[in-house]
Each structure stands twice: as structure tokens, then as C-alpha cells.
Amino acid sequence: MGRIILVTGVSNDLGGRFARRIASDPEVDRVIGVDVVPPRRDLGAVRFVRADIRNPVIAKVIAGEDVDTVVHTSVVASAGQLGGRTSMKEHNVIGTMQLLAACQRAPGLERLVVKSSAEVYGASNRDPAMFTEEMSARRQPRGGYGKDVLEVEGYVRGFSRRRPDMTVTLLRNATTLSSYTRSPLADYFRLSPVPKVLGYDARVQLLHYDDLVAVLHHAALAGVHGTFNVAGDGVLAMSQAIRKLGRGMVPVPALAMATAGTLVRQARLGLSGFSSEQLQLLTYGRGLDTTRMRAVLGFEPRYTTEQALTEFATSLPRPLATHPVLAADQLLSGALGSPHG
Numbered sequence: 270m271g272r273i274i275l276v277t278g279v280s281n282d283l284g285g286r287f288a289r290r291i292a293s294d295p296e297v298d299r300v301i302g303v304d305v306v307p308p309r310r311d312l313g314a315v316r317f318v319r320a321d322i323r324n325p326v327i328a329k330v331i332a333g334e335d336v337d338t339v340v341h342t343s344v345v346a347s348a349g350q351l352g353g354r355t356s357m358k359e360h361n362v363i364g365t366m367q368l369l370a371a372c373q374r375a376p377g378l379e380r381l382v383v384k385s386s387a388e389v390y391g392a393s394n395r396d397p398a399m400f401t402e403e404m405s406a407r408r409q410p411r412g413g414y415g416k417d418v419l420e421v422e423g424y425v426r427g428f429s430r431r432r433p434d435m436t437v438t439l440l441r442n443a444t445t446l447s448s449y450t451r452s453p454l455a456d457y458f459r460l461s462p463v464p465k466v467l468g469y470d471a472r473v474q475l476l477h478y479d480d481l482v483a484v485l486h487h488a489a490l491a492g493v494h495g496t497f498n499v500a501g502d503g504v505l506a507m508s509q510a511i512r513k514l515g516r517g518m519v520p521v522p523a524l525a526m527a528t529a530g531t532l533v534r535q536a537r538l539g540l541s542g543f544s545s546e547q548l549q550l551l552t553y554g555r556g557l558d559t560t561r562m563r564a565v566l567g568f569e570p571r572y573t574t575e576q577a578l579t580e581f582a583t584s585l586p587r588p589l590a591t592h593p594v595l596a597a598d599q600l601l602s603g604a605l606g607s608p609h610g
Contacts, residue, residue, distance in 0.1 A: 271298035275336040278343025280304035288315045322364040328371035338380040346414045361417040369428045382438045388415040392549040399558040438488045443500035447478035448584035462517030471507040472554030477572035498557040503574040
């Protein structure tokens with residue numbers, strides 16, 4: 270008999286893609302997907318159960334379906350997905366706590382895989398060249414998604430101590446990118462020209478979205494205990510990444526990147542806006558040591574950082590012919606609230 274896997278967040282793109290993929294694996298007997306709303310896309314062989322992980326009823330689902338593996342993908346990165354920061358925190362942190370409580374009471378459960386994020390490391394000018402899994406943020410995230418994943422990881426480690434019989438896998442993925450998904454970084458790279466923070470050249474290390482789905486699949490079946498950085502090979506400077514995409518580039522003061530006026534102006538080109546965490550990442554960047562990913566977890570990404578950029582570039586429109594001086598003037602005008610903007 271194959272594994273019986275419960276996947277949280279299947280109405281989101283990541284959870285849905287992963288659930289459909291692993292349901293076709295011969296080592297898997299069946300997959301149960303849970304979420305608070307029905308998925309928009311067909312889940313194929315996945316059995317959907319409408320359930321809220323914040324509700325203790327999730328324990329009945331785990332027990333009733335004889336689940337032996339839980340894959341938690343529903344820690345969301347954007348407050349907009351849930352109607353605001355308060356709802357986001359409740360879903361991410363309280364939801365994870367309730368899910369772990371349900372797992373605690375499930376004697377037949379053998380494995381737990383949690384999608385975390387490299388956001389736990391933050392981004393600052395004091396960071397090491399490469400973060401290993403034993404390192405912590407030099408500047409702790411004070412809010413938003415970064416703070417949520419820090420709290421989630423704390424609860425997961427506590428759960429692991431209470432259930433030493435279980436294999437618990439935490440995956441800290443680098444920023445993801447692909448030609449077919451939307452993200453703040455993808456929207457940023459679609460600007461023409463691309464505004465780059467003046468005086469800084471952030472480190473860029475990526476994980477292709479296909480590889481994020483693949484590592485969840487691998488971890489669910491491999492049953493390897495521990496915390497793992499997950500990223501493609503290679504680190505580029507932001508200026509290199511922009512040039513490789515064939516985009517124009519204009520240096521912009523940090524203030525112009527951060528203010529709401531600029532973000533609103535850029536939204537006309539498809540940019541949804543940056544959180545303070547994302548602005549720090551665009552300023553400083555981040556590098557991940559992936560030695561444990563290969564040596565212990567046994568996973569090898571298909572795409573390097575540069576290959577992920579190349580694949581993403583296939584979705585880019587032809588750059589707009591905007592003079593750099595004019596582009597900088599427009600960005601600054603938006604930041605300062607110019608009446609001509």
C-alpha cells in the first residue's frame with residue numbers, strides 16, 4: 270500500500286500543482302487536498318475536502334483518512350490573498366498551530382513537510398555571503414511574511430521535539446521565478462527600464478517554480494529529517510540579472526523605491542507593490558548555502574539561477590524605449606508627489 274498524503278492549501282497554485290503531481294506517483298496510494306475554498310482548477314485524482322486548518326476538525330480528516338504524511342504549503346506570502354495583514358497572520362501562524370495540534374494527536378502520522386522560506390534570514394548589509402541552515406537573521410524580520418515564517422518554524426521545531434517518532438522536514442526556499450507565475454520579483458523584472466537601488470547591487474539567487482514543486486514531491490517521499498535551504502546554483506548581482514533579461518536599468522534612490530507614490534505610478538506597468546522585506550531584498554539580496562540540500566536531502570534542482578532567469582525571460586514583452594534620464598525623473602516625481610505625475 271502506498272503513502273496517504275494530506276496537502277494543505279490546494280486552492281493556491283503551489284498546493285494544487287504539487288498535489289496533482291504527487292497523486293500520479295506510483296508510491297502514493299491517495300492524496301487528500303484541504304482548503305477553505307474549492308480550487309478553481311481540476312485537481313485530477315486528488316480528493317478535495319473543504320476544511321479550515323484553524324479548526325480542530327482537521328484532526329478528524331487526518332485520522333479518518335489514515336493519513337501518514339502531511340505536506341503544509343499554505344503559509345501565504347501576501348496579505349492581499351487573505352484580505353489584510355491580520356487575516357494573513359491568523360491563517361499562517363494560528364492555522365499552523367492548529368494543524369500541528371491535529372498532527373500531535375495522530376498516532377499513525379509518520380511525516381510532516383513544511384514549506385517555509387529563506388525570508389527567515391531577512392536581508393541586511395551585515396549578512397554573510399551565504400546563509401547555512403544553522404545561521405539566523407542578522408536583522409530579524411519585524412513583521413509580515415518573514416515574521417510569520419519565523420514563528421511557524423518555532424512551532425514546528427517544538428512539535429518535532431514532542432513527536433520524536435516523526436520525520437519533520439522544513440524547506441527554506443529561495444525567491445521563486447518562472448514564466449507562468451506572478452510574484453513581486455517577476456513584476457519588478459517586467460518594468461522597463463528596471464529601477465535599481467542607487468549605490469547597491471543586490472545578490473540574486475533563485476529557485477525556479479518547477480523546482481519548488483519538485484522539492485516538495487521529493488521531501489514527501491524521501492522522509493529525511495531536518496531543515497534545508499533550497500535554491501538553484503549560482504548567485505548573480507542584480508545589475509547582471511537585469512542585463513541578462515535584456516532590460517534597461519535606471520539607478521533610483523531607496524526613497525523613490527519605497528514610497529507609495531512610486532509604487533502607484535509603477536503599478537501602471539503591472540507592479541503590485543513591495544513590502545519592506547522585499548525592498549530590503551532588492552537592496553541587499555541574499556545567498557543560500559545548499560550543501561545540505563544535496564548531501565542530506567538528496568535533491569538537485571533542475572534550473573540554476575541563470576537558467577531560471579532565462580526561462581522567465583521568455584514571458585517578457587519587448588522593452589519600452591524609455592530614456593533612462595526621463596525614467597528616473599518619472600520615478601522621482603512619483604515618489605515626491607509631483608503635480609506633474
